Amino acid sequence: MRRSDLGEFEEVVLLAVAVLVPKAYSVMIAEELERETGQTVSTGAVHAALQRLEQKGYVTSVMGEATAERGGRRKRLFTVSALGGRVLTEVRSVRNRLWERIVPPTLLEWS
């Protein structure tokens, strides 16, 4: 598996999907990311990232129920696929390994 397959924003979106399942759809994810990062995140960007993730096979989707706020339109609910889960774990372990190799004095300098 090539690491370059997953962009940084995609990774965050994928994580958010994992967090929010079974209620993971673009609005929820965008709101979540806004809350977490403090920056504005548009549903368009999230939706586009989700489309790419789905193409790569990291998430799967089904149409959910409709609500009044949506003007009676259904939402597309996303779940992380097994492949997606494996990719996330792998990315995480790469990061962890790197984190563990940072020497403590450097960490102290940052804080």
Place this chain on the structure above:
Amino acid sequence: MKPPRWADTFLSWLVAPHLREEVLGDLHERFHLRVQRLGAAKARQRYWREVLAYVRPAFMKRHPSEYPQPTHTDMISNYLKIAFRNLVKNRVYSFINIFGLATGMAVAMLIGLWIYDEVSFDKHHKNYDRIAQLWQFVTFGPEKSSYNVLPIPLAGELRSKYPDFESVSLAVSREVVLTSGDRKFTKTGKYVEPVFSRMMSVNMLAGTDAGLNDINSILLSRSAATTFFGSANPINQLIKLNNKRNLRVAGVYQDFPPNSTFSDIAFLAPWKLFVAIDAGGKDSQDKWDNNDYQLFAQLKPGADFDQVSAKIRDIRMKRDNPPAYKPEFFLHPMHKWHLYSDFKDGVNTGGLIVFVWLFGIIGGFVLLMACINFMNLSTARSEKRAKEVGIRKAVGSVRSQLIFQFFSESLLLALVAFTLSLVFVGFALPFFNQMADKKMTILWSNPGFWLVGLGFSLLTGLIAGSYPALYLSSFQPVKVLKGAFRAGRFASVPRKVLVGFQFTVSVTLIIGTIIVFRQIEYAKDRPVGYNRSGLIEISISTPELYGRYESLRNDLLGTGAVAEMAESNASVTAQAGGVANITWRGQAADLKPLLMSNRITHDYGKTVGWRLATGRDFSRQFSTDSTAVILNETAVKLMGFKNPVGEIISWGNEKYNVIGVIRDMVKESPFKPVSPSFFVLNYKAANVIHIKLAPQLSASEALAKVEQVFRSYNPAAPFDYKFVDETYGRKFGHEERIGKLAGVFAGLAILISCLGLFGLASFMAEQRTKEIGIRKVLGASVFTVWQLLSKEFVMLVGIAFCLAAPIAHYVLSDWLQNYEYRTELSWWIFALAGAGVLAVTLLMVSFQSIKAALVNPITSLRSE
């Protein structure tokens, strides 16, 4: 609280359909969340930014449909492909087919435009349905004649006693000289009463039409204002009328359109002014028998022209002293002015409407012929396509699909022809306008035009396609593919009937064209009784030229450019007016004829070159000539004098000696008999100067010298002269125009039928290739083969001729009845037309049949 609607509209257009639901849903849900958190205004702002985030290819790209495209579109593209291949494969037929139909459509379109223009004449007036002109029938001889000139007091009578009239306006047309600064032009205009402008819905562009109330004002048309004042503001400028009176330009109105009775009216002046400056007008104020003025009327809504006519009919006869000519007034409604302007013996006999019908019928026939060609060739060719039908059926076409295929093909052809015909019309219209003396344009923006044009193309396509579509599609594939298919023996009968019909129309048109031209030539060759060459006329419109006859004549003769000069009350090519109070010895009691009066000077006869039958011309040597009269031959015949010279006739109370008789002079229509006329001396009635240019000088040299003399007498007026032979030639304008149009249409009709003939002949020759081959092997000569193929067509032409000759004879003798001076329907015209058509037919057919006959039988029999 709803998100911005525009943003949603934009998104629904932008985002691919399969994503619309989730995207819009997401946006709306988020919008709601934001409204709760940030308030409506902020939420809306954000909404737009959110929307813009969707402008990415991933959302815009349409999902390919998971179902295949509808089968029909595939099949239609196949049909079009096959249709196109067929066109290219049979180039000649395709060309004949499309070109012929396009020509026919173009002719029909031109004629349609012409008819539209004629029928819409005067329609731009707002009160079109309620305006009428007053006319009267009068009885001078055995028949009633009609005049559109009336006495002045009738206007007041109508206004005061007849409540059906909303408004009534007197009017009179005059040609005057208008001068402004150094610009001087002769213009025709009308003196009218103030109501005229509202009645005729005159469109004022500047100033007001109140000027018609002011005796010192004039209204100019926009074009006239531009000729006099250029781009300067014409309002309140001064303009001089006939070099006598200064008038203030009170208003400028939009020119009457070209298809209006008033199209040549360059100015409108107050009626009061006319009464003030015109002696006749002043004199006629309360004279019930001075019939010299026009009268226009607008009826109240709901009033009926016929009923009102009946009410006003006898106004004059109920008054004191009813005149012997028994005037009957009537209304001639505006919608009849242009097309129904002829009266005969008190009945409206139509007029130009005849030509509307005539050309309408010709156009219809030409179009019909083009359609027949189209159908003939389409059906003839379609038999060749039986195999295609067989194959299509074998691979699974159902009949409805084949029907659809053939219809779409012929519709395509018809539409191509329609487009082409628009191009033709675009090119031909300038020439056609010139020939028909019109200003027509293609009605690009008229929905009716498109409806008719496209509707017609559709109809042609459907009719032409119906044979292959309905008949060919019924074949059984087994039979067709085995080669057992054969067209029935009578399959070609309808085709022959149609070709025969085409030739009937062509022959009729040819005969008609020849007769029209013969009639024009005949009238042109008529002896006119005077010499037109080198004769010019100048009308006297300014006071400087009045009463200076002798000095003007001496000066003109002194230049050497002028052979003779005279004056009279009217142009040689027009009859100014007649009188009914002439009496003579031996007059029948009930005979009160109208005699045309001509007031001339001594030198008139020499100037116009009339020819004396007996007696002598006026002469200065006889002082008694002031009470002498010269008659024309028709007048002598009417009066029944054996020895006219020396007879005495009375005009009112005055007695005149007949001193001579001249040969009839054709002053009016060259198609009508000459009216009885007389000539007397009267130097005061002069309106026109006649000048015979000296033959030894060229016309331009002579005119330059004449102009110098006129400039010295009359520097203010323009030097406007008219050549008599041109004015005379214009009398044929109408007939010549019809002749030319008929000629062009006949030519096109023949062209179209020749195209069709050529196509059919070549098709037949091709179909009989094998037969010809076998005949040749068995010993037939080229001549017999030629005979075999041509016989059929020659027979068709023969039958067509037999049909056309009586039709043409009937129609044309009817037409010639309109002319009292007319040519004969000679047999040789018919023979010539028949022979001409036969020759063209043989030429067309022979080309094909000889080509077929010359083919080596080896080539034609080799296959199979």
